[in-house]
Amino acid sequence: MKMKRYFAPDMRQAIRRVREDQGPNSVILSNRRVPGGVEIIAALDYDEALVNQALGAYENNSRGEGEAAEVPSGMDKPYPGENIGDPAAESSIQSIRNDLKALRDLMEAPLLQFGWGEMRKVQPLRANLLKRLMALGLDATLCREIVDKVVESGRMENGWAASLKLLAEMLPVSDDDILSEGGVIALVGSTGVGKTTTVAKLAARFALRHGRRHVALITTDSYRIGAHEQLRTYGRILGIPVQTAGDKDELAAALNHARDRKLVLIDTAGVSQRDMHLTEKLSSLNTGGQEIHNYLVLSATSQAQVQSEVIRSFQKSGLQRCILTKIDEAGSLGGTLATLAHHGLPAAYVSDGQKVPDDLHPARGEKLVKHAVELMQQRQEALTEDALAFNFGGLVANAHV
Structure with missing residues (x-):
């Protein structure tokens, strides 16, 4: 009889290793939680007598590690009903939970x-x-x-x-077109998703269609080193003035100064979706004057779970649309599409590169699905x-x- 011990991070991976090594006719003799995962003992040519003998020897050898030393006779032994401490109780409960999970995983794998x-x-x-x-x-x-x-x-x-x-x-895709309608648009989102570059793309597109004198740029990013300068560089290239607003009052003043512009784009500071002060930071966009539409910039390279977390967090402050960026860097697009479908947040634009203003396109459902299929085929x-x-x-x- 061939017995072998297997280690893996979880029960499913352990069972897969057993099956790959010994085939579908192997028998799992025991399993237990160990530091770093689980341990399984499996065998081929199953013989119950030999198994019991082998497992008995194994348990005797490992018992010294798992059992506590016997209490000396001169020391007080705890009364059976005595509470001997919450940490120990919690540890026992957690151990039971781990054992139950291991048993469930062991039963689930072949059933699935x-x-x-x-x-x-x-x-x-x-x-x-x-x-x-x-x-x-x-x-x-x-x-x-x-x-x-x-x-x-x-x-x-x-x-x-x-x-x-x-x-x-x-x-969900948006029929609204910033490039036609204009308005006051704030791009919000996490750090590094491409807000500033997207602002430049939108500004350049609008300027080409309506003239640069109808566009204004405002930055409220006072946290990132060089953030103001990056947008000012784009502004100089496009011939569009850039104003800086460090707080709500300065933002109100900047908006008032740009009130005759058809399109005002606000580049905001990146905020983590887990920031405890996220709502407070975004509330500075509510000046009580002009209506500001918040567009969430969402990176297609993020995991679907992270994207969902970002949407839920930023929705507390109100979101009208989203803009998908880094489409060209994504290895898969299915998770992003699923996130949009589940949350119902309309996508207005997609960005698939760094070129200003070329790599920005209106979001279209059929094109997004087509790109997702192409990525799947490439993988x-x-x-x-x-x-x-x-x-x-x-x-x-x-x-x-």
Whole structure:
């Protein structure tokens, strides 16, 4: 009988290593939490008597590490019902939780594999469509919603094209055009997402269409070294004056000075979505005078979870639209599209480079989906069966929410 010990960060990875090493007929003899992850003992050519003998020896050898020393007879032993300290109790509870999680993971992994395998057999068209949508980078909830709608419409024979068309229709894009209507627009967002460059692109585009005398630039970024100078450099190149506003009163004065301009663009300081004072900092944009429209600048290179966190945080101060930047740097676009679909925040523009003003385009659902498919094809990375089964577990869970 061949017994072997495996270590991995979590139970799913441990089971996968067992299966890759010993094949599907291996038997898991024991599992336990260890520093840094989990430990599994698995065997081929299973023999119960030999297993019990081997595990007994293993437990005897490791017992000295896990058991406390016996209390000497001369010392007081705690009464069975005595509270011996909250930290110890918390530690015991956490240990139980860890054991339960390990047991759940151990049971879930083969069940998810089984469930995904059954779907591929019983509903091959649905399974293939889910697989392609997952490869696109969409989350389980959106994948299921799209496939359900395609099934209901009776378009499964052309399911992939129907799914992409449906995804494009689900993306919130804005019909409003800053370059036509103008207004007072503040670009807000985290540090490093490209707010200043986007301000320059919008200003250049508007100036080309309406004339530079109809554009004004204001910066409120007093935190980043060189932030004022960067925008002033763009202003000099474009022939557009740039004003600096360090507080609400100065912003009100700058807006009043630019009241005859059709388009006023405000470049704000980058603020982390986890900044406790985010709402307070953004409140300085509310001058009580002209109406300011907040556009969130969102980087397509950020993780979907981070993008959702950013939207939720900045929405507290009011958002009208968003602008997607760094499209050209993103390795996958599916997560970003899913984020837009879930939050319903309309995208006004997309930026796909550093060129001013060329690399700025109106957001269009079909073009975003097309680019997401192109990125998927460039990656040429097929999802593993384990990843598909894991995502299938998310589909099942969401189906019962």
